[in-house]
Amino acid sequence: MEVTDLISITTFCTHYNVPTTFINDLKDYELIEIVVTNNDNYIKTTQISEVEKLMRxxxxxxxxxxxxxxxxxxxxxxxxxxxxITSLNNKLRLYEDL
Structure with a gap:
């Protein structure tokens, strides 16, 4: 995984003004995944919206x-x-159109 797909936890916490312990607690509850690279902890950028939701x-x-x-x-x-439900509705429409 490239570092461009990751954001440092310290950078994230500084930007959002949240304690790093909150992010570590989310990891302990297996709500997010933390990636360790070069002795630094990172969050995947794809998880940012989920972390924001959990923060709110x-x-x-x-x-x-x-x-x-x-x-x-x-x-x-x-x-x-x-x-x-969306998938089933799409399948149902396929049969209704016949």
């Missing part, structure tokens, strides 16, 4: 880490079900 839930709504874990997993299940 935690800091704006005061949801603790256990709650974040539950809410995040439920949101993923809802998103998966929405994708399945």
């Amino acid at each position: 839930l935690h800091f704006d709504l005061n949801i603790n880490l256990e709650g974040l874990d539950a809410v995040y997993n439920l949101l993923q299940r809802v998103e998966n079900m929405q994708n399945q």
